[in-house]
Amino acid sequence: MGKNILLEHGSGGIISLNLIKEMFIKYFDNPVLNKQTDSALLSTESDLISFTTDSYVVDPLFFPGGNIGKLAVCGTVNDLAVSGAIPKFISVSFILEEGFSFEELELIVSSIADEAKKSEVMIVTGDTKVVNRGKCDKLFINTSGIGILNKKYKHISTCDNIIPGDKIIINGTIGDHGMAVMAARDFAGFKTDIKTDCASLNFLIRDVLDANCNVKFIRDATRGGIATILCELTEKMNIGIEIEESAVPVREAVRGMCELLGFDPFYVANEGKVIMITSAEDAERVVEVMRQNEYGADCSVIGEITGNHIGKTILRTTIGGRRIIEMLSGEQLPRIC
Amino acid sequence: MQYIDEYSDRKFAGLIIDRISSLTSKEVSLMEVCGGHTWAIQKYGIPSLLPSNIRLLSGPGCPVCVTSKKYIDKAIAYSRLSNVIITTYGDLIRVPGSSSTLNEEKSKGADIRIIYSILDALQIARKHPEKRIIFLGIGFETTAPASAAGIVNASEEKLTNFFLFSSHKIMPPAMAALIEEGITIDGYIAPGHVSTITGSHIYDDIPAKYGVGCVISGFEPLDILQSIYLLVKQIKENNFRVEIQYRRAVKPEGNIKAQEIMKEVFTLRDDWWRGLGVLENSGLMINEKYCEFDAEKILQVNVEDLIEEKGCICGDILKGLKTPSQCGLFKRQCTPANPIGACMVSNEGACNAFYRFNR
Numbered sequence: 001m002g003k004n005i006l007l008e009h010g011s012g013g014i015i016s017l018n019l020i021k022e023m024f025i026k027y028f029d030n031p032v033l034n035k036q037t038d039s040a041l042l043s044t045e046s047d048l049i050s051f052t053t054d055s056y057v058v059d060p061l062f063f064p065g066g067n068i069g070k071l072a073v074c075g076t077v078n079d080l081a082v083s084g085a086i087p088k089f090i091s092v093s094f095i096l097e098e099g100f101s102f103e104e105l106e107l108i109v110s111s112i113a114d115e116a117k118k119s120e121v122m123i124v125t126g127d128t129k130v131v132n133r134g135k136c137d138k139l140f141i142n143t144s145g146i147g148i149l150n151k152k153y154k155h156i157s158t159c160d161n162i163i164p165g166d167k168i169i170i171n172g173t174i175g176d177h178g179m180a181v182m183a184a185r186d187f188a189g190f191k192t193d194i195k196t197d198c199a200s201l202n203f204l205i206r207d208v209l210d211a212n213c214n215v216k217f218i219r220d221a222t223r224g225g226i227a228t229i230l231c232e233l234t235e236k237m238n239i240g241i242e243i244e245e246s247a248v249p250v251r252e253a254v255r256g257m258c259e260l261l262g263f264d265p266f267y268v269a270n271e272g273k274v275i276m277i278t279s280a281e282d283a284e285r286v287v288e289v290m291r292q293n294e295y296g297a298d299c300s301v302i303g304e305i306t307g308n309h310i311g312k313t314i315l316r317t318t319i320g321g322r323r324i325i326e327m328l329s330g331e332q333l334p335r336i337c
Numbered sequence: 338m339q340y341i342d343e344y345s346d347r348k349f350a351g352l353i354i355d356r357i358s359s360l361t362s363k364e365v366s367l368m369e370v371c372g373g374h375t376w377a378i379q380k381y382g383i384p385s386l387l388p389s390n391i392r393l394l395s396g397p398g399c400p401v402c403v404t405s406k407k408y409i410d411k412a413i414a415y416s417r418l419s420n421v422i423i424t425t426y427g428d429l430i431r432v433p434g435s436s437s438t439l440n441e442e443k444s445k446g447a448d449i450r451i452i453y454s455i456l457d458a459l460q461i462a463r464k465h466p467e468k469r470i471i472f473l474g475i476g477f478e479t480t481a482p483a484s485a486a487g488i489v490n491a492s493e494e495k496l497t498n499f500f501l502f503s504s505h506k507i508m509p510p511a512m513a514a515l516i517e518e519g520i521t522i523d524g525y526i527a528p529g530h531v532s533t534i535t536g537s538h539i540y541d542d543i544p545a546k547y548g549v550g551c552v553i554s555g556f557e558p559l560d561i562l563q564s565i566y567l568l569v570k571q572i573k574e575n576n577f578r579v580e581i582q583y584r585r586a587v588k589p590e591g592n593i594k595a596q597e598i599m600k601e602v603f604t605l606r607d608d609w610w611r612g613l614g615v616l617e618n619s620g621l622m623i624n625e626k627y628c629e630f631d632a633e634k635i636l637q638v639n640v641e642d643l644i645e646e647k648g649c650i651c652g653d654i655l656k657g658l659k660t661p662s663q664c665g666l667f668k669r670q671c672t673p674a675n676p677i678g679a680c681m682v683s684n685e686g687a688c689n690a691f692y693r694f695n696r
Contacts, residue, residue, distance in 0.1 A: 256341075259341070317345075317382045318381070319346070319347050319350035319382075319383075320350060320351065320386060321382020321384075323382040
């Protein structure tokens with residue numbers, strides 16, 4: 001197949017077909033995709049579906065604990081899962097820069113296949129375009145996904161049932177992804193052992209929902225970190241939020257790197273973290289269920305909904321002071337997903 | 338990294354606050370003149386913990402905030418020259434000049450790169466001998482030695498395409514000027530990072546001449562609370578002096594090597610500070626010996642004199658005369674996403690910190 005991507009690989013001709021067969025079909029192998037129809041024909045057992053899309057432009061493509069391919073699957077799986085849906089089908093489209101190495105493409109494609117298998121989603125359609133050298137940065141990926149949704153979870157996306165007293169839970173440490181990508185850029189000669197937290201959380205979320213816990217809201221905390229989600233919630237829902245800083249898990253290395261670079265871990269991106277809001281009675285049970293799952297081992301109740309200071313997220317700091325958590329303005333870190 | 342936890346212990350914080358409360362019930366105004374302190378004070382919610390008679394003011398400690406629009410305009414003019422790469426610390430690219438920002442110029446195609454160290458700028462200069470690399474040198478005694486070291490490196494390597502556009506300033510003239518302007522300052526929380534370089538003696542004049550104490554503080558919450566305690570204690574005992582709270586980093590004599598390299602490269606000049614105007618011998622310019630690396634000497638650009646934004650009270654805020662919420666533009670036209678005054682740009686700016694943590 002040669003060593004590098006040529007413009008012809010996106011031409012639709014024989015070379016394109018070979019790429020599809022020898023790369024995509026080989027790795028993504030499943031009955032729907034293998035038919036190579038223009039549209040994938042799908043059937044589901046539910047009349048309610050979730051549908052989402054996301055594009056991935058992370059720089060660098062490979063970083064400790066993952067790469068853009070794994071990220072592209074996890075991101076879309078998580079977007080579906082946080083609505084309460086069971087992720088089923090995804091599409092994967094590539095925009096490749098002329099000259100991109102086949103070896104790296106194959107690593108990325110095999111990561112996509114591995115993660116899809118692990119999270120039990122089927123890659124049913126896709127596309128490849130090649131642009132001239134310099135017209136995109138190596139490789140961009142778009143994934144879309146479809147999940148099936150049980151009617152009883154419709155409220156999770158709309159978060160209509162949240163009331164004062166409800167507890168806010170996170171499934172583990174914050175800021176790992178953003179700092180892993182930053183360290184991978186080899187800037188200022190940084191050496192750390194921070195890895196991305198990139199993971200598909202559909203089974204963790206399923207475990208909690210199957211345990212019949214009263215879950216009122218779930219959101220994955222990606223770009224903008226947990227601060228962004230909390231601020232969006234207070235603005236949208238006419239509620240106040242109080243967070244206990246010392247209850248929010250942050251790895252030492254992440255905290256140290258943030259201190260050094262002037263970042264606030266509350267605003268740093270994650271790719272394997274969800275915020276859940278549950279009734280006060282069920283919070284402990286959610287924590288117990290989460291702890292059984294490898295992606296929930298460090299979970300923690302970090303705060304609660306209040307009827308005071310409506311529209312504001314207040315942080316009780318480590319020394320007992322109080323301050324507001326505000327929406328991120330400007331870009332904290334460019335191209336982290 | 339363990340020290341982070343110990344220095345934010347809630348129980349100790351409570352004990353120090355109790356002691357501060359028991360020392361005095363008189364009104365006390367303390368000013369910090371370091372952006373890192375501005376940020377930390379708001380981040381840890383320290384004002385919400387202090388007794389109401391202790392007032393904390395933010396002074397001109399954020400380098401981005403005190404830099405003139407003219408400097409930004411000139412940097413923009415440099416970025417429009419052909420074969421130029423501008424290298425800068427991140428915050429500066431969002432500071433409004435009179436008609437544009439470096440960020441806007443970047444989107445229009447100017448080659449402007451955010452770096453974390455002047456060493457990265459030197460690396461770019463080595464890699465691109467066909468380009469002229471201009472490093473925007475801003476900051477106080479903390480960043481000035483690094484810029485000086487960069488120039489010495491460039492000189493030893495005989496790089497001919499590397500230039501520094503210096504807006505470096507030194508802190509003591511501003512601290513004196515604030516008192517001389519008649520602003521009520523009962524004590525200075527003196528900058529920690531600056532003092533690691535300069536040592537503590539640069540502040541000796543402040544208690545001697547003005548009867549205002551200085552405590553050099555660290556950046557963790559207990560550091561700041563202890564510094565406030567020490568200042569209030571000086572006031573109570575009427576015994577004003579320079580004290581070092583941040584002993585794990587600051588020595589009285591400072592970092593001699595860093596001081597020497599600053600002396601090797603820079604010479605003092607009068608410089609303009611937002612809010613304070615021109616202060617005698619408060620800026621650092623490249624001396625004759627290294628003038629071939631001075632962007633202002635080698636690369637000519639014309640920049641018009643300009644009118645500062647009407648309604649923006651950054652100047653008064655930097656002097657501690659007003660708080661951000663007293664500005665008519667604050668939160669309305671001026672937000673971190675759309676900064677009008679420089680104090681809203683950097684994390685360390687008083688308006689930015691106030692907006693983010695304390696609305």
